[in-house]
Amino acid sequence: MFRIITVAAAAGALTLGSLACAAPALAATTDGSPTPTAHSSLSEIQQAGAAATSKRITSLNTGIGKVNSTKTLSSADKATVLGTLNADLAGMKTLQAKIAADTTATTAWTDYRSIFSDYRVYAVGLKQSYIAAAADGLTGTAIPKLQAAAIKISTYFAAHPDKVTPELQAKLADMQAKTADAVSKTSGLAAAALAVTPAAYNANHAVLTDDRAAARDALADAKAAAQDGRAIRAALK
Amino acid sequence: MIGRGAARLVVPVATLALLVALTGCGKSGAHPGTGSLGSSGAGSASTSTPPTDSATDSAADSATLDGITQDLDSADTANTEAGSNAAAGDQAGATGDEP
Numbered sequence: 198m199f200r201i202i203t204v205a206a207a208a209g210a211l212t213l214g215s216l217a218c219a220a221p222a223l224a225a226t227t228d229g230s231p232t233p234t235a236h237s238s239l240s241e242i243q244q245a246g247a248a249a250t251s252k253r254i255t256s257l258n259t260g261i262g263k264v265n266s267t268k269t270l271s272s273a274d275k276a277t278v279l280g281t282l283n284a285d286l287a288g289m290k291t292l293q294a295k296i297a298a299d300t301t302a303t304t305a306w307t308d309y310r311s312i313f314s315d316y317r318v319y320a321v322g323l324k325q326s327y328i329a330a331a332a333d334g335l336t337g338t339a340i341p342k343l344q345a346a347a348i349k350i351s352t353y354f355a356a357h358p359d360k361v362t363p364e365l366q367a368k369l370a371d372m373q374a375k376t377a378d379a380v381s382k383t384s385g386l387a388a389a390a391l392a393v394t395p396a397a398y399n400a401n402h403a404v405l406t407d408d409r410a411a412a413r414d415a416l417a418d419a420k421a422a423a424q425d426g427r428a429i430r431a432a433l434k
Numbered sequence: 435m436i437g438r439g440a441a442r443l444v445v446p447v448a449t450l451a452l453l454v455a456l457t458g459c460g461k462s463g464a465h466p467g468t469g470s471l472g473s474s475g476a477g478s479a480s481t482s483t484p485p486t487d488s489a490t491d492s493a494a495d496s497a498t499l500d501g502i503t504q505d506l507d508s509a510d511t512a513n514t515e516a517g518s519n520a521a522a523g524d525q526a527g528a529t530g531d532e533p
Contacts, residue, residue, distance in 0.1 A: 337512075342509040343506075416513060
């Protein structure tokens, strides 16, 4: 049975139209209880394999649907993400059928392990897709809009020097600096995240950690820049 | 013979041509009394007045401020979506993916 985690918090965090709706918010933290081992019976492994593949197929179908409808991802990154997720989906369906048809525990155990080590649907496929979507959302919309707003504010300041206080000037400088930081942190981020493979994850489970941190930091910068812009705008009545 | 007959016609034809030229009636679309230039008549003068500098500046300022607001609105929306996706990435990564 799956353990339900933080339902309300996760639901509140999701935004319509983003890929977030594809998040496995109700996902289990394990794939079956008890988790089979190399010494489990064929039926136990088959049962766990059916559950693990079914859960991933559901998550992948949801994710693919969101990717198809999102405007956040660039067209190139969308094609890459869909290629990965559809390949994972096909792989899960193949493994689901194969494990169900396996006649020995040894073969079933090998196939069961393949669900994880060969695909890493959650740890790589979906996670890298979300990181890329976040990065593309920043580089494609948020950052250009912040840059445009800063230019307009500068133009207004130049036309009305009497309204420019040192505090407003400092906020504009901070807005521009934070936006520049966001640009730096998102540069090449989506491509880097999407380049991670299950094999790379198998070799280093922290392979997406830096990309995830960069997305978080860039988002924090973009939010801070937007706050600066709001404060300036409020002062320019 | 031909030359004497033609000579009799020269004076009346030349007179008629002079009249046509002076009155302008020989021009296409021309009307006696109005000439060929026509007139736009009354009301052709513009009645609008140019906007003052202050009014123009005010409109430009308003447009700039509106533009700032719109840009910030768009940035906030994109930031919210990016935040949701980043959170979803965290959740996916936290999901068990080990045999």
